Amino acid sequence: MIAGLVVAVVVVVLAAGSLLLTSSSDSSSATGEAAEAGADPDQPERSPGVNPSESPAQGADPGNGGQETGAPAESADPSETEAAEAYTVVHDRVPLTLRAPAQRTYTHVEPDDATITPNEGNYLVGGVEFLYGNWNPAVAGLEFLTPTGLAREPGPESCRTGQRTDVLPGPVLMADLAEGDPVGSGTLLCTVTTEGDLAMLEVTGISDEELPEITAELTLWDIS
Numbered sequence: 001m002i003a004g005l006v007v008a009v010v011v012v013v014l015a016a017g018s019l020l021l022t023s024s025s026d027s028s029s030a031t032g033e034a035a036e037a038g039a040d041p042d043q044p045e046r047s048p049g050v051n052p053s054e055s056p057a058q059g060a061d062p063g064n065g066g067q068e069t070g071a072p073a074e075s076a077d078p079s080e081t082e083a084a085e086a087y088t089v090v091h092d093r094v095p096l097t098l099r100a101p102a103q104r105t106y107t108h109v110e111p112d113d114a115t116i117t118p119n120e121g122n123y124l125v126g127g128v129e130f131l132y133g134n135w136n137p138a139v140a141g142l143e144f145l146t147p148t149g150l151a152r153e154p155g156p157e158s159c160r161t162g163q164r165t166d167v168l169p170g171p172v173l174m175a176d177l178a179e180g181d182p183v184g185s186g187t188l189l190c191t192v193t194t195e196g197d198l199a200m201l202e203v204t205g206i207s208d209e210e211l212p213e214i215t216a217e218l219t220l221w222d223i224s
Helices: 002-036 156-165 174-179
Strands: 087-098 107-111 115-119 130-133 141-144 148-150 188-192 200-207 215-224
Touching: 002 188, 087 107, 087 115, 087 200, 115 130, 156 188, 156 200
Parallel strands: none
Antiparallel strands: 087 215, 107 115, 107 130, 130 141, 148 188, 188 200, 200 215
């Protein structure tokens, strides 16, 4: 009976040892497979194709599947954007007649006041934009005391553009007036006055005298 018990104990010990060896062998096999696959057996499993150590691409939106959203659009600098100008009519197509000035005199045109003033021998007068002079027949003609340009069509926007971009280089002599180049009937002369208003002098007629009479219509806008 004692011998039977000894045999039974030996059988149990051998069975336990076999189980331990089998478990150790399975664990070693799993560890070896994980090492070959580059995985850490102590870390939880993750879906194939996803590497958590890789950060999303720069500019990607994590909430948009990690896709690149592109660089944000640069906003315009308000300081670089010129504010739009507004125009209010002050004088609307006021008729003016510039008669030929007497020799050695000048006729001044003041758009802010819509006035024409003959001034004997007085060339420079404050607040004057246009000058019709006959001091010397060789240089008689229209002169511009503020930068004056040509507008393509009536209206403050076109007038402002012409005043900025198509400026006349100097006086328009009598010979040029007689030929209508660059100033003739229908010409739109535009300038910013000494008081900051926008003036348009539309030439409506030039007589055929050696020293012609010029008719025009004046429109003035306040710029704000």
